[in-house]
Amino acid sequence: MHALKKNRPLRRIVLASAATVSGMVLLLSLKPHSTPDVGLAVPAPSSSSSSDTSGGSGGSATTVSKTVTGDTIQTRWGPVQVKITIKSGKLTEVTAVQYPTDNPRDQEINSFALPRLRSEALQAQSADIDTVSGATYTSDGYRQSLQSALDSARG
Amino acid sequence: MTTTLAGGRAARRQTMRRIRPRRSPATVLLLAVWAGAVAVLWLWWHNTPSIADQNGKILNAGRITGLLAGYLMALVVLQMARVPALERRVGSDRVARWHAMSGRYTLCLVFAHIFLIMWGYALQAGKSLGDIVQQTIDSINQLPDMGKAAIGTGLFVLIGLTSIGPVRRRIPYDTWYHVHLLTYGAVFLTFWHQITTGNDFAVEPTAKTFWYVLYGSVTALVLWYRILTPIRLNMRHRMRVEAVIEETPGIVSVLIGGRKLHRMGAEAGQFFRWRFLAPGMRFSSHPYSLSAAPRPDMLRITVKAIGDHSARLRELTPGTKVWAEGPYGAMTAQRRSRGKVLLVAGGVGITPMRALFETLPGASGDITLLYRANTTQDLALWDELAAIADDRGARLMYAVNSPDGERPDISAERLRQKLPDIEQHDVFMCGPAGFAQGVYEALRGAGVPARRIHHESFEM
Numbered sequence: 001m002h003a004l005k006k007n008r009p010l011r012r013i014v015l016a017s018a019a020t021v022s023g024m025v026l027l028l029s030l031k032p033h034s035t036p037d038v039g040l041a042v043p044a045p046s047s048s049s050s051s052d053t054s055g056g057s058g059g060s061a062t063t064v065s066k067t068v069t070g071d072t073i074q075t076r077w078g079p080v081q082v083k084i085t086i087k088s089g090k091l092t093e094v095t096a097v098q099y100p101t102d103n104p105r106d107q108e109i110n111s112f113a114l115p116r117l118r119s120e121a122l123q124a125q126s127a128d129i130d131t132v133s134g135a136t137y138t139s140d141g142y143r144q145s146l147q148s149a150l151d152s153a154r155g
Numbered sequence: 156m157t158t159t160l161a162g163g164r165a166a167r168r169q170t171m172r173r174i175r176p177r178r179s180p181a182t183v184l185l186l187a188v189w190a191g192a193v194a195v196l197w198l199w200w201h202n203t204p205s206i207a208d209q210n211g212k213i214l215n216a217g218r219i220t221g222l223l224a225g226y227l228m229a230l231v232v233l234q235m236a237r238v239p240a241l242e243r244r245v246g247s248d249r250v251a252r253w254h255a256m257s258g259r260y261t262l263c264l265v266f267a268h269i270f271l272i273m274w275g276y277a278l279q280a281g282k283s284l285g286d287i288v289q290q291t292i293d294s295i296n297q298l299p300d301m302g303k304a305a306i307g308t309g310l311f312v313l314i315g316l317t318s319i320g321p322v323r324r325r326i327p328y329d330t331w332y333h334v335h336l337l338t339y340g341a342v343f344l345t346f347w348h349q350i351t352t353g354n355d356f357a358v359e360p361t362a363k364t365f366w367y368v369l370y371g372s373v374t375a376l377v378l379w380y381r382i383l384t385p386i387r388l389n390m391r392h393r394m395r396v397e398a399v400i401e402e403t404p405g406i407v408s409v410l411i412g413g414r415k416l417h418r419m420g421a422e423a424g425q426f427f428r429w430r431f432l433a434p435g436m437r438f439s440s441h442p443y444s445l446s447a448a449p450r451p452d453m454l455r456i457t458v459k460a461i462g463d464h465s466a467r468l469r470e471l472t473p474g475t476k477v478w479a480e481g482p483y484g485a486m487t488a489q490r491r492s493r494g495k496v497l498l499v500a501g502g503v504g505i506t507p508m509r510a511l512f513e514t515l516p517g518a519s520g521d522i523t524l525l526y527r528a529n530t531t532q533d534l535a536l537w538d539e540l541a542a543i544a545d546d547r548g549a550r551l552m553y554a555v556n557s558p559d560g561e562r563p564d565i566s567a568e569r570l571r572q573k574l575p576d577i578e579q580h581d582v583f584m585c586g587p588a589g590f591a592q593g594v595y596e597a598l599r600g601a602g603v604p605a606r607r608i609h610h611e612s613f614e615m
Contacts, residue, residue, distance in 0.1 A: 004591055004592055004595035004608070004610055012256075016260060017263075020264075024216055024219055024220070027196065027199075027200070027219065028206060028212050028215055028216060028219075031200075031203060031205060031206045031215070032204075032205045032206075033205065033206055033207075076352065076353075076354045109279075109280075130207075131207040131208070131211075133207075133208060133210060133279070135279070136207060136210070136211060136214070136279065137354075139207075140204070
């Protein structure tokens with residue numbers, strides 16, 4: 001634009017704001033709104049005799065029990081990592097091994113979010129769990145760590 | 156020497172061979188800026204798997220505005236780093252306008268970012284929008300580097316307030332300028348929270364590296380071109396005031412001597428930012444154009460006493476040390492794309508035009524200067540201009556108000572009448588904003604394409 005062309009500051013402000021806001025709304029609405037379906041079927045109890053895989057407690061040859069620790073996921077507030085126990089192909093326990101505790105707000109969030117994430121996971125038998133409102137980052141980390149644990153349990 | 160020998164077709168061809176217009180790199184630079192913005196948005200896109208709910212939307216909008224603000228902030232500082240490619244090829248005035256525009260936009264993004272993130276956090280903690288102030292205080296107390304960011308934001312508010320039109324006009328230029336220098340502190344203070352709390356930087360080490368490189372290179376450019384380059388320039392050339400000459404009432408020329416001044420690389424049409432190391436003038440520097448082509452031992456500026464600073468120039472004593480930064484400005488012979496040139500000067504805007512009038516290559520009749528002033532007494536440097544015109548066969552015209560104060564007619568018709576082939580000219584123009592605007596419209600009306608009207612505003 002030539003510097004001496006009539007410029008209309010008001011029009012420019014309106015255009016810039018409108019373009020920014022609509023661009024942002026577009027970006028936000030293009031993102032999937034539910035959590036991506038990471039659908040996972042925990043493998044049926046195989047006939048294999050394998051029991052323990054990764055550093056968990058040993059299982060006898062008859063009770064097929066696995067303890068798998070998931071990846072450590074870095075979230076904005078700190079690392080999140082879960083450990084799962086699978087008995088006879090069923091997800092029976094999820095424990096958070098690492099979760100953010102740096103500041104008072106973390107502790108507040110974790111006290112309500114972690115139990116809910118655990119029960120959701122046990123119910124869903126997968127990592128397809130909802131985000132706990134108010135704990136978006138921890139939920140994300142939890143979900144990813146859980147998914148990785150389930151993946152390696154299956155693999 | 157007879158000028159007729161220099162005229163003619165052969166000479167014109169000779170001239171044209173020397174004319175190689177350099178296009179301003181503005182378009183390329185703007186494309187690069189947009190590409191960077193897309194990269195920043197992609198970073199967000201890549202790191203955000205999904206948005207769960209309303210709260211997620213608010214937080215993500217906050218993150219997008221934050222990322223863009225962080226990116227643009229680096230560019231806003233870069234625009235003022237006095238990088239030669241920007242100052243000499245895009246033009247200082249244009250870059251200053253970009254800076255003002257993007258600065259305002261960036262501050263708006265910063266405020267939107269703070270509001271959206273704090274709102275999102277409040278919702279996350281099960282509170283409502285009404286608790287946003289408390290949430291902000293908590294976040295400043297609890298999150299890493301947020302204290303610094305809060306101080307930096309406070310500085311941004313101050314800088315923004317002093318730059319709003321009516322406020323800016325009411326405070327002295329020096330106050331405004333020194334407040335503006337706080338930007339460096341504010342940018343430094345707000346940088347760290349981006350790295351430590353920014354989601355995209357926590358999960359993506361490459362993004363962190365990219366951010367460090369961006370801010371690091373801007374810092375390096377600022378240090379190099381705003382500090383080291385001027386120090387070297389002034390150590391080498393050691394400039395001092397030689398003489399102060401009154402040209403017309405209210406307009407003075409300052410002659411500045413020094414060592415090997417032709418090595419400064421200044422061209423006719425350019426300016427320096429001058430700082431005179433005299434009492435009361437030490438702490439402010441002002442842009443004044445060279446009013447004659449630089450000589451190895453002498454530079455000259457011509458200044459109208461409009462402000463405090465320019466009024467004090469007449470009291471300068473010979474021997475006063477001079478600190479200069481430059482040369483800056485893109486309105487040089489390099490902009491020219493045609494053999495014929497019309498120079499238009501309004502008032503003291505004559506200074507760069509005077510230098511160009513003398514030095515622009517051209518055959519007899521190729522160069523025309525139109526000089527607008529209030530009265531014939533206000534036509535500073537007129538005798539010199541007449542001598543140059545005479546010497547090189549250039550045309551010199553002036554337009555002053557009639558005795559009853561009526562403004563001269565500078566319209567499309569009148570311009571065409573004076574210069575029938577006006578659309579074949581490159582036009583260089585310097586003068587007050589209103590005057591330049593009027594002439595611009597007249598020139599466009601007379602058929603001169605916008606790309607051949609070269610203008611630099613000296614009211615920055």
